[in-house]
Amino acid sequence: MPEPAAPATDSLFSHAEVRTIVMGLMLALFLSSLDQTIVATALSSIAGDLGGFELMPWVVSAYLISSTVTTPIYGRLSDLYGRRPVLLVSVTIFVAGAVLSALAPTMLALIAARVVQGLGGGGLRAISLAVVGDILPPRERGRVQGYLSATFATANIIGPLLGGLFVEYLSWHWIFWVNLPLGAAAFATTYFQLRRLPLPGKRPKIDWLGALLILLSCTPLLLGITFVQRANSWTAPEALGCFGLGAAFLVALIAQERSVSQPMLPLQLFRSPVFTMGIIVTALSSMVMMALVILVPLDYQMSAGLSAKDAGLRMIAMTLGSVTGSFLAGQAVSRTGRYRPFAVLGAAVATLMCLLIAFMGLGHSLPLDTAVTLLLGLSFGCQFSPMTVTIQNAVEARDGGIAVSCMMFFRLMGGAFGVALLSSVLLGHLPDGAMAGGAPPEVVRAAFSTVFLAASGIAGLCLVAALCLKEIPLRGRS
Missing domain, CATH: 1.20.1250.20 (MFS general substrate transporter like domains)
Structure with a gap:
């Protein structure tokens, strides 16, 4: 080694x-x-x-x-x-x-x-x-x-x-x-x-077969998500075929990585409960964030009748909140040496804000929309930078690259699945022609309310995972 x-x-x-x-x-x-x-x-x-x-x-x-x-x-x-x-x-x-x-x-x-x-x-x-x-x-x-x-x-x-x-x-x-x-x-x-x-x-x-199996297992899964979004159906034949192919290669990947001395994807990383829970928190929070980045402006346009320009302007609060939350949480982790409180706080606020939007709706008041989406962005930021430190701190220095790469990979995969899942929830509760403006506003608001309830459920699972996250001391300079 x-x-x-x-x-x-x-x-x-x-x-x-x-x-x-x-x-x-x-x-x-x-x-x-x-x-x-x-x-x-x-x-x-x-x-x-x-x-x-x-x-x-x-x-x-x-x-x-x-x-x-x-x-x-x-x-x-x-x-x-x-x-x-x-x-x-x-x-x-x-x-x-x-x-x-x-x-x-x-x-x-x-x-x-x-x-x-x-x-x-x-x-x-x-x-x-x-x-x-x-x-x-x-x-x-x-x-x-x-x-x-x-x-x-x-x-x-x-x-x-x-x-x-x-x-x-x-x-x-x-x-x-x-x-x-x-x-x-x-x-x-x-x-x-x-x-x-x-x-x-x-x-x-180098475990080149492991690298090939990573490509062969992950590519069909992402293609399957793409076909789900195109067909608006998780049972589309193309999607099911891709998911089945990806699952088969995933089984082969696990068998390969267990049998080699220097695997491309060291499975022992997942024996660390801190690493595994950090990955789960990252994936779940990314599912909510990436989906809402796409669906919140759509909500503004379809429920409140805002133009694309105005919907985009109202998204600035969420984006700035995410930037600010990442920066402040990162500074706080360095000062305090603790990461778990920020993961818990971020997941809790995200859950509450999604519930609030589900019952209140968006587009009624600019100050209220700004406050709610700003808090939502801050909640996402509170989870991302601390989780990177958490995952790196949970593994040996020799595995630092693969550890943070796994985190990034699951963040991207979680985001892709989140967009597909919550988009399917929305389209499943809208009548035909609604995307072209052919549905009463009440029906559209009800559909988006269901979307935010589903998002709050995912954020709630993220909160449970964050509460299960063990706090271990952050290593300082040797």
């Missing part, structure tokens, strides 16, 4: 070096996160230029699927080969995919290029979070994880805006060309600032 990169000590990185490294990590994370949102507003323009309107959703799905399924693989490779070389490869692949996307002559070529770009994006997300574990001890990581979580939320805010500006004043190609200078800056920062990170001392033995 190769020796892991040692945790940081006072003599390894100065505070100035840590700040510079964190800025580079924020840039890398911003790259991968921005790409998920900047493309959405340009889809119609892209399809108008390249044709193939029926393929538009796959421009987004191709990146999402390829970046998600490769996340745990990148995390494990960074544990075995070191963060710096794997992160440099990720940046290079991501930028190459961006160039191919900008030059794509057809929609199919663009989708293929987006797969390539996603292969790099998965590494950017996973390793950016893992590097923090190499330069700071757990007790000091909270504030940095808060910055990284805020970066993720900021990319979600400005992505649609930038996409719209590029399409209106330049062309859709610029949503990809903009990645070149950003990618070059991320590459340079990684190359120069991370040279002092320790590398494993022995040549690792």
Whole structure:
């Protein structure tokens, strides 16, 4: 087994070096996160230029699927080969995919290029979070994880805006060309600032079959979710086929990882109750957050009759709440050395706010909407950055990369399942033609009330998991 990169000590990185490294990590994370949102507003323009309107959703799905399924693989490779070389490869692949996307002559070529770009994006997300574990001890990581979580939320805010500006004043190609200078800056920062990170001392033995089985099990599951959303049915033949195929490969993956000495996905991580419960909290909170990011603006439009612009403006409170909550919770974890209270508080507030919206509704009063959605955003932020520290602190340093990659993977999978599940609840309680405005407002409000009740149930399960989370001391500097 190769020796892991040692945790940081006072003599390894100065505070100035840590700040510079964190800025580079924020840039890398911003790259991968921005790409998920900047493309959405340009889809119609892209399809108008390249044709193939029926393929538009796959421009987004191709990146999402390829970046998600490769996340745990990148995390494990960074544990075995070191963060710096794997992160440099990720940046290079991501930028190459961006160039191919900008030059794509057809929609199919663009989708293929987006797969390539996603292969790099998965590494950017996973390793950016893992590097923090190499330069700071757990007790000091909270504030940095808060910055990284805020970066993720900021990319979600400005992505649609930038996409719209590029399409209106330049062309859709610029949503990809903009990645070149950003990618070059991320590459340079990684190359120069991370040279002092320790590398494993022995040549690792890579579980390539395990890596292949991760891809073969996760890809059908994500495709199945996509088909559920397209057909609005969990029993659609395409979805059931994908779920069955993914489950079969998942069984094969578990058997493979149990039989090798250096597995790509170390199953012993899940023997830690803190790690396992942290993953559950992360997945459940992400189910609620990602679904509500999509369904709350839809509620504003369908129930209250607000325009898309006004609905988007009212979402600012939730987004700012998420950024602020991540930052403040991260700072508090570093000061107090405790993470469990923030997970419990975040889940409790999310449960209460979803219940309040279910019975009160949205769109009646701007101050009330702002207060409720702000608290909802704060609750999400209180869970994300503390959970990253929790999961890293629960494992050995040699498994830091795969641990945080598992967290990111389950966060993305939870979000995808949450969107599909709560969207199905909504559409199942709406009459035919309601999405086109053909239903009484009372019927629409009742359907959204059911959605928020279901969301409160998921948030309640998250609260139970947070209460079961064991508090263990955060390691300080050695």
